[in-house]
Amino acid sequence: MxxxxxxxxxxxxxxxxxxxxxxxxxxxxxxxxxxxxxxxxxxxxxxxxxxxxxxxxxxxxxxxxxxxxxxxxxxxxxxxxxxxxxxxxxxxxxxxxxxxxxxxxxxxxxxxxxxxxxxxxxxxxxxxxxxxxxxxxxxxxxxxxxxxxxxxxxxxxxxxxxxxxxxxxxxxxxxxxxxxxxxxxxxxxxxxxxxxxxxxxxxxxxxxxxxxxxxxxGSPLPPCSSPVLPSPTPAPSSTSRKSSGKLSTTAVIGISVAAGLVGLLLLLAVFWWCLMRRKRGKRVDRRKPSTASLAAGGGVTEGTVSSWSSSKDTGSGLGEAAKNRLVFVEGAGYSFDLEDLLRASAEVLGKGSMGTSYKAVLEEGTTVVVKRLKDVAASRKEFETHADILGRVAEHHNVLPVRAYYYSKDEKLVVYDYLPAGSLSALLHGSKAPGRTPMDWGGRLKVAVAGARGLSHIHNSAKIPHGNLKASNILLRDDPSSAAISDFGLYPFFASSGSPPSRLVGYRAPELIQTGRPTFKSDVFSFGVLLLELLTGRSPNHTSFVVEEGVDLPRWVQSIVREEWTAEVFDAELVRGYPGVEEDMVQLLQVAMSCVSTMPDSRPDMSEVVTMIEEILSQSEFVDGLRRHSSDETSMGSPSPAREASLWVEE
Known part of the structure; x- marks a missing residue:
């Protein structure tokens, strides 16, 4: 039976x-x-x-x-x-x-x-x-x-x-x-x-x-030029001659009035210039005691930016600063000068291998980020030429170009816009205190798209590799899809002062370790590591996941996927908080693993990466943080993550 x-x-x-x-x-x-x-x-x-x-x-x-x-x-x-x-x-x-x-x-x-x-x-x-x-x-x-x-x-x-x-x-x-x-x-x-x-x-x-x-x-391209059409010449007649005489008199009167107005405007401009010059002279006189205290140096991390002027600048440093000037890139939109910048209140945002970044708040309320570079090997001409190139990268909302720069014997500075939302690294790996809200999956996908678009734009517009791509150089805005890439293209400043790979711990492509020269493909590798960081919630520089010496984040992920698909790969907070999100995560993991291929020629171009991630984002049901439901749609099934994972993990 x-x-x-x-x-x-x-x-x-x-x-x-x-x-x-x-x-x-x-x-x-x-x-x-x-x-x-x-x-x-x-x-x-x-x-x-x-x-x-x-x-x-x-x-x-x-x-x-x-x-x-x-x-x-x-x-x-x-x-x-x-x-x-x-x-x-x-x-x-x-x-x-x-x-x-x-x-x-x-x-x-x-x-x-x-x-x-x-x-x-x-x-x-x-x-x-x-x-x-x-x-x-x-x-x-x-x-x-x-x-x-x-x-x-x-x-x-x-x-x-x-x-x-x-x-x-x-x-x-x-x-x-x-x-x-x-x-x-x-x-x-x-x-x-x-x-x-x-x-x-x-x-x-x-x-x-x-x-x-x-x-x-037309906007946003250059404006359209209006063609000037020649006016037809009428046949001469007595009537036209009379009209012509009247028009000529009117034109003379108009020209006279216009000339008078131009002269008046010129007088007003000269008066205003003299007045501003007198006010500026008084302001400089009032600032002299503060400038002297700046020359004394100091090591504060909050308050005035006296830490920019080390003790060795006390003598010649400020004298040279007076001879040098802060150079703004065309279209920067700022009007302060070096003296204003040195007097700004500031706090340290972060210290990295390329230098220290400060948030500087000027007296009139303008806020910028100043990066004080260290160990710069480039000459003045090389520095200024390359900094100007970095500032002239075509505008893109996912890229943060250099706005101004300064070069002296003892100081090399670059200035950026300030984004108050902080960096991706701080958001992902900041406070782990109970009750905190982790970055949701929709936000991570949008940041991934923003980073891919920004990096693709740098490759295609500036024609230079980023060279230092990492989570701390992805700066956030209120809308995650408007996140911007910063600190790109700085490696030529240090070309002779040490091996660039030492500045890319955790994100280094295998060939970059050997050659010391960043490329577009090594940037793709670094971006793949960044995607793994978004998926796993683990920092590439953190050793908690290392099973044995020499295992990095990409190898760790590969080892887990090869053995058996487990929840250990993905950020546990996401898996718990968003049931069903694994399908999206598998697709993004597939993109990440193609980017971190050990062979550079096997990695996609950034334009291809943009397309792949945009497709994932467009199909995701979690882009708004909560799973979307539609009454006129039936949820789509999918192959199991384990089956898909076995198809693309690099052997």
Whole structure:
């Protein structure tokens, strides 16, 4: 009897499994893959459930396919008609970084549930797909790095839920339509053939969103120049001669009045200059006793910034300071001078291998960060030339450029904007007292995206490696997605004074230890370590996780994942506080491990890292700190973290 019951249980389970199998979606996927060239490594086994196939995600009931993710899968050729369009419940379609080509099939317009469409870095061509504006549930659309042409349609405004639109590196032409989507937070049409004025509705996006379009103008790009059209010359007549005489008299009167006003303004300007000069002279006289006390030196960490002037500056230091000046980078927006800076009240923010950072509050209330560099080996010319380069990096809200610099025999200073929210390191590894609020997962994901965007901008705009990327150089704002990277590109100041890797403890790429020269790829490694720091909550410089000598954070994570997937890898506070967050964490861990590959050529570029993390963020249910629920959506199932982890851990 028991044996008979067991057989019934097995049969019932088999029938249930069969009932749950998405038969129609299975046929559509097999039809797609049979008509698309692909490498043999992509195996969709007929003997296993569709929901267990590589890149396929089903809903919770395993009755329909809701996501198809085949990035960099080696797919070649066009997307066949009548295949993917049959996946009626599809919400995520990611086919980026393949070699797919030709126009997109119009029947994809039937994917009414589609939220995320990632087709970047392929060879698609033709006009902007006219059916895309009909996919009104889209929240993320990436068609970048293809060969699309024609105009960008005004119908894009139908995508009212769109948070990210990426059309860069195509051949789009014509004028930009007035895209006014309230939720749109990321936008890029750079490196196309667009022309005309940038609509006001898009002017809030950075220069990098529009760069590379030679005929595009208007904020945030340089203003459009208005063409001056020649006035027609009327035929001479008695009437015109009379009118001409009257106009000439009016013009003479106008010119006379204007000249009088200009003269008056000049007199007022001279008077104001003399007055300010007298006031400034009195202010300097009043400051002389304080300047003398500054020369006496001191070692305070709070109060006046007398610690900038060491005892050896007592004689020649201040004399040289009088001969040197604080140099502001163009567009810095500050008006104080060196004397104002030396008199500022200050406190130490942190001491590092490159120097000490101070928060300086000037008398008029301006607050800046002053970094006092130590062991600088660069000459004055080298220092000033490179500091000017660091200050002229194109504006980007995720980058904190140098605003001013100062060079003398005994002092080398760089000045930055002050961000009061502090650093990522302080937030992650600060007070562990009971009752504190740890950084939530949504915040960590946003900081990861911000850091990736900032580092990618430094690589592409300044064309120099960061060279010292770590959590203490990620400075926060109220919105985590506006976090900014600081202290980039300082390593040339110390090129002859010691090995740069000694300044990168915990974040060093293997090749950096050997060569001592930072590169873009060594920056990617450092960023991968930073991602591991966000995931594990552990500092790379902390030894509590070291099992044996020579084991660093990346090796420790690899060893845990290879042996068996355990909760030891992820920050326990996150796992406890946000049930279900492990799926997001696995995806970000996959990105981190590709960044910390021991072979530099195996690491992705930062632009690719940005795309991968943006995709994770756009799909996350935890971006607002609490898990999001939607009554019109069924939660998506996913492969187990253990199964996914075994696919990508570096051997």
């Amino acid at each position: 028991a044996h008979f019951v067991g057989i019934l249980v097995v049969l019932f389970a088999a029938l249930s499994y069969t009932a749950a199998e998405p038969t129609a979606d299975r046929a559509a996927l097999l039809d797609f893959i049979s008509k698309t060239l692909h490498p043999t490594k992509l195996r969709w086994d007929n003997t296993t459930s569709t929901c267990d196939w590589t890149g396929v995600t089903c809903d919770a009931n395993r009755s329909s396919v809701v996501a198809l993710r085949l990035p960099a899968a080696g797919l070649i050729g066009s997307v066949p008609n009548g295949t993917l369009a049959r996946l009626a419940s599809l919400r995520v379609l990611s086919l980026h970084s393949n070699r797919l080509s030709g126009p997109l099939p119009s029947d994809l317009s039937s994917l009414s549930s589609l939220r995320h469409l990632y087709l970047q870095d392929n060879r698609f061509s033709g006009d902007f797909p006219p059916w895309i504006p009909a996919l009104t549930r889209l929240t993320r659309l990436d068609l970048s790095k293809n060969a699309f042409d024609g105009e960008i349609p005004l119908g894009v405004n139908n995508l009212t839920r769109l948070t990210g639109l990426f059309l860069q590196q195509n051949n789009f032409s014509g004028e930009l339509p007035s895209i006014n989507i309230q939720k749109l937070g990321s936008f890029n049409v750079s490196k196309n053939q667009l022309s005309g004025s940038i609509p006001e509705s898009l002017s809030m996006f950075p220069v990098s969103s529009f760069a590379g379009n030679l005929d595009l103008c």
